[in-house]
Amino acid sequence: MDSTGKLDSVQLLSVVRESMEEFATALPLRKRPAICTDTFCAGLVSFLILLSETNEVINLTSDADPRHLLTTHIRDSLAPLLVGLDAPDSLLDIGTGGGFPAVPLALAWPATMVTMSESIGKKARFLESLIGGVPIPRGRVVHGRVEDHASALPERAFNMITARGVAHIATALQYALPLFASNGKLVLWKGERDLAELQDPPFVTTLHRVHCTATVLDYALPGVERNSKLVILQVTPTLSGRSSRRNGS
Numbered sequence: 001m002d003s004t005g006k007l008d009s010v011q012l013l014s015v016v017r018e019s020m021e022e023f024a025t026a027l028p029l030r031k032r033p034a035i036c037t038d039t040f041c042a043g044l045v046s047f048l049i050l051l052s053e054t055n056e057v058i059n060l061t062s063d064a065d066p067r068h069l070l071t072t073h074i075r076d077s078l079a080p081l082l083v084g085l086d087a088p089d090s091l092l093d094i095g096t097g098g099g100f101p102a103v104p105l106a107l108a109w110p111a112t113m114v115t116m117s118e119s120i121g122k123k124a125r126f127l128e129s130l131i132g133g134v135p136i137p138r139g140r141v142v143h144g145r146v147e148d149h150a151s152a153l154p155e156r157a158f159n160m161i162t163a164r165g166v167a168h169i170a171t172a173l174q175y176a177l178p179l180f181a182s183n184g185k186l187v188l189w190k191g192e193r194d195l196a197e198l199q200d201p202p203f204v205t206t207l208h209r210v211h212c213t214a215t216v217l218d219y220a221l222p223g224v225e226r227n228s229k230l231v232i233l234q235v236t237p238t239l240s241g242r243s244s245r246r247n248g249s
Contacts (some may be wrong), residue, residue, distance in 0.1 A: 003069075007019070007066060012045050012049070013069060015066060015070070015155065016044045016045055018137060019067075020036065020041060021036065021138045021224055023132075025073050025223070026222050027082060029068060030145065034081065035108055037079070039110070042138075043107040043172075044074065044104070046133060047130065047134050048066045048102075050071060050134070053097060054129070055098075059079035060099075060123065060126060061098045068093060068240075071221075076087075076100075077103075077104040077105060077164065077198060079098045079101075079189065079228065080170075080230065082219040083217040083230055084131065085160075085185075085217070087112050088101070088109075088185070089113070089159050089173060089244065090112065090157060090158050091109070091112050091114050091158060092103065092117060092157075092158040092160075092165075092179060093114065093115070093116050093117065093155065093163070094163040094172065096116035096117065096123075097118065097120075099127065102162070103136065104173075106136045110137075110138065112138065113139075114139045115142060115158070117139065117141075117142045118143060118144070119144060119146075124141055124143035126133070127141045146175045146179075155179060156180060156181055156182075157181055158179050158180060158236055161180065161184065161186045162188075163187075163189070164188075164189040169190070169197045169231060170197060170200070170203050172188055172208075173206070173233055174211070177235075183234075184235050185235075186234075186235075187231075187232055188230065188231040188232075188233070189228070190229050190230070190231045191228070192229070195216060196231070207233075210235060211235060211236045213233070213234050214231065214232070215233075216231055216232075
């Protein structure tokens with residue numbers, strides 16, 4: 001530890017291992033090896049160091065302390081593993097910002113092609129630095145609004161699309177529909193109050209129209225008393241005539 005109280009890389013690796021070993025106890029058995037490897041933990045260390053250093057120049061997160069990030073953002077980003085979701089072939093994260101949930105998921109699912117979409121230029125440049133710095137060899141960054149035709153996102157290309165703290169459920173689904181591969185899945189991190197939107201009659205009508213089912217899965221993070229929720233919108237291969245992208249909600 002240096003004179004400012006910051007952890008060096010060796011100390012940080014120990015903290016990361018301890019945190020992930022505790023987190024792994026809450027995972028299904030078949031999901032535990034993904035976050036207990038040397039490569040995964042070393043990747044998290046590199047990510048946390050780069051995030052902390054960059055946060056001193058641009059505001060990526062309100063608190064870049066590694067212990068705080070591990071307890072809150074990183075473990076929460078891994079919630080798909082907690083509920084037993086399998087790694088997709090290709091994943092798009094909408095509004096990745098400081099790297100959540102895309103970077104922890106990319107490290108946990110190293111065979112997955114991970115695309116990080118970010119509309120703010122300085123954040124997109126930070127994400128670009130992570131590709132080689134963490135590294136994330138199967139990652140790429142697209143700078144632009146996900147609903148924009150010029151965002152360079154290929155249509156019908158992603159098996160899973162994630163969004164953590166971004167947009168209303170209906171808006172996120174609208175963004176995702178043109179981008180889903182066959183049988184795509186939209187995974188949203190939401191709170192209890194957000195769930196009322198799932199009962200909104202126009203939204204229910206939309207779900208039926210696009211052959212989409214909604215599932216709400218509770219998950220609990222070790223050491224966190226409150227339960228959180230993932231909203232999973234699953235489309236089917238019958239969704240052939242998808243609506244085109246439109247700006248806004």
